[in-house]
Amino acid sequence: MTKRTKKQLLIYLGFVGPGLLVYLFIVAYPVFYSLWLSFTDYNPNKGGAWNFVGLLQYKTMLTDPYFYHSLKNNIIVVLVSVFGQIPIGFILAYILYRKLVKAERFFQSMVFLPQFLSTIVIGILWKRLFSADGPVSRIIQLVSHDPSAQFTMMLSPKTIMYPIGFALIWMYTGFYMIIFLANLQKMNTNMIEAAKIDGASETQIFVKVILPLLSGAIAVSTILAIAGSLRGFDLIFAMTTQGLQRNNAMVLPIFMYQTAFQNYSNSMRFAYGSAISNAIDVISVALISLSNLIGKKLNAGEEF
């Protein structure tokens, strides 16, 4: 190794080393630890003894009805994010970019506003809106002329994901709108002008010019939406009260939390909780790979 390459290597390590160490200790170590934990019966509160239990935690998980209930709710959250937040964010960004409304700065700020608020604050806000005799119930009472009418969607596992989906769209659409707006603003406007000269309509410009050019941003947004949806905990936790509502709206991270942190009657709860969090990782990787594949098939033109 020459003196020059040695120097280069030292510089390279100087730059990469600290980040790599942080990654190994903060990200990689917990992932591998969790993987090991899920194959044992280890409970750190019960001393250092542990046994290898094979796939026991995963078998328990796959026979637990709460796992499937949580998975179903998580898939709903993913669908709301991918087919709700992203298209709406895209449309809003397009409207603002093409100046189809007046006072676009005002609308841009309004849609992005939830991003400035704490998720817990937003959760409590929506919880209040949907509570007994809360604003939503008052509107229902006004419309139905029934003073006892209440907004009861939060009480049923069949309906609870509607109000939660609505809140999720309200909260995160602004984030995707900003991503699309930034991409639209860096786009070469000559292409749009050329399309206009060729007599293309607004719809044709949107479908044939803008949409293909933004396919990369759409794919990135999809990955962000899937990853965010699967680890989503805070908003749903804050929006629901302990008991029936939280059970109805249970997603995998809440299921994992309740199992590992609250179920004292299960002495293997930390190991079981790790199995659930590993399942979240596996599902995330599978869904992100799928979206990547679809992105490539649609000629996204970018590697992610």
Place this chain on the structure above:
Amino acid sequence: MKKMFKTMSVLLLALGIVSIASAAGSKEAAKETAAAPEKVVVNAMAYGDNSNQEGVNWVRIVESFEKENPNIEIKYEMLYDEAYHQKVVARLASGDVPDVAYMGADARWGAPWKEAGQQYDMKSLIDPEMYNLDLIPPMGPNGEIYEVPLGTSNITTVLFTNEALIKSLGFDIPKTYEDLVAMVPAAKKAGLDVVSIDGADGWAWGSCYMSAIIARLSGDAHWVSKAVAGQNKFTDQVFVDSLAMISRMVEDGVISKKSVLVDYGTNASNYSNKKALFMVQGQWAAGGIENPEVAENTLLLAWPKLPGEKTEMSGSVAAAIQVGYGITKQGASDPAVRDAAMKFINYFYSEPETIQRLRDGAIIAPILKNYTLPEDLPIISKRKVELAKTAKNTDVIDAFLSGAANDALNAGMQKIASGQATPEEVAAEVEKLLRK
């Protein structure tokens, strides 16, 4: 590249100079501290937040204690509600055990400490001249005391009664369930709820409601603990009948259908704003009645006679051992820390602080010896003491039942109240999960 190397070298040199300077500084500081007596650091986990009395009082007490005891430092982490429980589990699991912590001895407040083997018998540390030992119940199998309760037993099933509002509708204090039912039409006409409960919170159904009902209907103050121990079954007819009382109360209009959408804060505020004749909650909710007129007119009662209740349990209320601050095994392992921790606990439970807790409505009665009750104590606090003196105490469900079975029971009662499940279904699920 050379330029970059030079810049990096200058930066590293500067960093080295700063490190040497600070090391020299800390050596000087070490010399200074060597002369002073060694400071004992007590790591504590406190319960409260900056917006409630518990938290505000904790900060004030720590500050004044440290001023009076400069050789002791109380290093604390203060959390409230679910965040507290979550952090306790995380800290114990990671081995970061505090020396002093807010804890209990039951299935909810004591379970993580018990599991981690961190419960420490404080009996030998508790000064019998300061505390009335008759008021501190045994918490372990051999009479161990794991924490100093903030007050005497914690009544969880109080029927807060707005006497003035009831009288304004032309009724008297109810003696039977039928008396409550008779109030429904008049209350409805006036746009009021009869009994308000924070039914959106699952725990409220277990701790504040069902704990009273099962004892009344079974005639056994310890039916729940016996069921957890396997002597009774949650599928027994008496428990199913107790669960059926929920649907009966909802059908009769005694408890509103919308109660499953009412959370803790809204429940207290509804009662405080005269929107309900009664409120079901634990004794601690007395401090949350912010309307002084309502607080003045509030009687603290047990549920009136219920249909099918056994006479031996008439007028009973469910009560658990009050939570408080305890020293952990880790804290007790170092005698200096243990003594400093006990000194702080005694300061925390001193007469003025305990009386303040009584005024704030946080406790029923002190566990101290020879204290003087101030004459200007709020009337609601005096009534609380009266209830504690007269009512028989029964088991609180979540002091014995925990985990998935307790969650299923709480959510199940919410399902019954909202017409989504039958008492039989809920009872069967609880029994199945408990015996799993």
